[in-house]
Each structure stands twice: as structure tokens, then as C-alpha cells.
Amino acid sequence: MTRDQVLDRLKSVHDPEIPDLSIVEMGMVMAVSVTDDAIRVTLRPTYIGCPALDWIRIGVENALKPAAASVQFDMGAIWSASDITPEGKAKLQAFGIAPPQLDSQQVRCPQCGSENTRRTSQFGSTLCRSMYYCEHCQEPFEAWKTV
């Protein structure tokens, strides 16, 4: 298997909490090395306490079968919301989660695009999200935390 083929297969591994997004689009894949007898994949967690890490590790191992891959998490590696790829951000928005908006303070509603929104809680249904309310369409929504 080549490095590109490995990366291609990793696109089929998803974070169970955001089923539309692959770990590649999330920016979690740090390094892939392929030698004659070994595939090594190094990932970084979005959040240290992410409960899906083991699930993702098994997902990567399964995606690369029958090749045996060693998958490791670099727990100290910094991940930031800006590591999500543009395709990933578009998918987040389509899924109903406002992608991180690093350039402006105001979070745009993923439903109607209005900037007339306010944060109702710093914390959301998973570690990586905050809760917002859109004053324009009068719907609550979640936004990606900007760490």
C-alpha cells in the first residue's frame, strides 16, 4: 500500500459524534509512514478527554486491513479548529454545526446564515461544541469551539 492509498482509506474513518466528517477532514491525521513491512499512523486528538479515541483507533486498524497498522495518538500534539479542512468545514455546516469562525467574532447560523446569533452556553452536547441561538430563525444550534 502507498502512503496515498493509506490516506484514502483513512477518509472512510469518521468521528462517531460527527458522522459526516472523516478524521482526515478533521485534521486529526498527523503522520503516515509506509515501509516494506509496516504502516504507522500517528493521530492527534481534538480534545484530550475525547471518548471516541479508542473507537477511532479501531476504525483505522479496520480500514487498513488486511495490512497490520500501528496506530498511535500523540496526546500532547496541539489540534486547533483551524486544522479542519475547507471540505470539513462545509460538511460541518451542512450537518448543522457552525464551523469555527476564526476571522470574525460573530458566529453565523448554519441554518439561515444570519449573524444575529448569541451564545447560550460555552458547552454543548460534546466536548468540541458550544450552544448558540439564532435570533433570526429563532432556532438553537451548535457551533464548533474555537480552541
Added chain:
Amino acid sequence: MIGLTYEHVLGLRRLIVPVADDEWMMGHRGSEWLALAPDLEEDLALSSISQDEIGHAKLFYDLAHDLGEPSADDQVYHRPANRWRHAELTTKPRQGWAEWVVRRYLYETFDAVRRSALERVPYAPLLSALKKMDREEAYHLTHARSLMLTLAHGGPTSQAKLQHALEDDWPLVPDLFEWVGPDESWAGLDIGELAPSAMRRQFLATLKQDFLDWSVAWPENLGSASKKARRHDGSETLIPLLDDMRAVRNIAPTGNW
């Protein structure tokens, strides 16, 4: 760190395990509040914060394991009560909401001081872990402070509850700063900020300013640490806590999830 000596390794293990234990216990006690918080937003916040704390504890246990301590699973599920090194404040049984708000604020303020002091320890794996944690902990501290402000400005009832909770937690605060060191294993390293007296001074400076800003009355002068700081032989609360925390593991010791 160039050439980690055996003394450095021992010193690091003694330094890291109490930090892990504090984080673990705050995460565990936080999880007990789930579905009991006053509103849904707070319930979700608590689930995220507690999950973060447990994740941080696991990372600290892993760092200690790399230096020769037992694994995270062994530390949490098999360690006898008298070998835990958390500060007693973190394991106080659940009382009212105000007490939890005050406890979180005291702990997060202390933890920010401690993390900043830990950054003086020249051990690369610890430093990169701290850097990543800082980004998550920033949310915890902001949140803890906003809840304190809500109580402080809520009216006479919430102010009285805050003040009462503060007086209740206050005697346990001095033990937070204690750890086994800095001793000779740290010779030659510039880690003065980790000295209990230095952390305590920094912590009190933050509190004094906050209480002034929020019109919270200063409880009384902070006493000294207890002789048994971070030691729990004969503790009446720890054994029931551990039994409860390990209940599922004890029912299915070989379970996998």
C-alpha cells in the same frame, strides 16, 4: 531535559500523581452532578468539564506510567485508599449547588496557578501535555468564574449560600498547595514557583481581587495545611467513593468497552 537522573524521575512521579488524582476526583465528583444541575445548559457543561478532567487525569497517569508508576487503570481501579494523593477538597461528598460552584472556582483558580508553575519543569512530554490542556482548561476557569458571579450578584439568598459554602470549603484549601517537594530530587532546577508557599501566595492574590470585585466577604485568614495533607489513611469518605467509582469494574472485572 538533558539526562534525566533517577532522582528527577522519582521527583516527577511524586509531582505528577497528585495532579492526576486531583483532576480525576474533580471529574468523578462532577459526574455525580449529572442530571442534578439547576438547568440543562449547566448539565451539559458539567458533562464536558468532567470528561475533560478525566481525560487530563488519564494523560497525567500515562505520563507517570512512562516514568515507572502503575498504569492508569491500576491507579484508578486497584490502588488502595491510603495511596491516593488528591487534596481532600476534591472528594468532599456532594452538598448543595453553591458548594459545588465555590469548589470548582477554588479548584480551577488553584489549578491555573499550578499549571503555570508546572511549566517550569523541563520535561518535554509534560510540557506538551500542559500546553494542550491549557486550551481546554481556559474554558473551565471562565465558566467557574461566571457561575461565581451569578451567585455573587444573584441577591441576598444566593449571596448567603455562596458565603456559607466558602466558609465550609475554606479550611480544606491549604492542603491543595502541598506536595512531596520540592526536595533534593529537584536540585539544580528552577521550580521555585511550585513551592507550596509560592502557589498559595499567587492563589490568594487572585482571590483577593475577585472577592473585592464581586463584593464577596473575605472568610478569614487562611490556616496552614493539615499534617496529613494529601494522605487519606482512615478517611471516612474515600472508601465509599472508591467503592462507588469501581462498582461497575467490580461487577465485571474483565469487561471491555
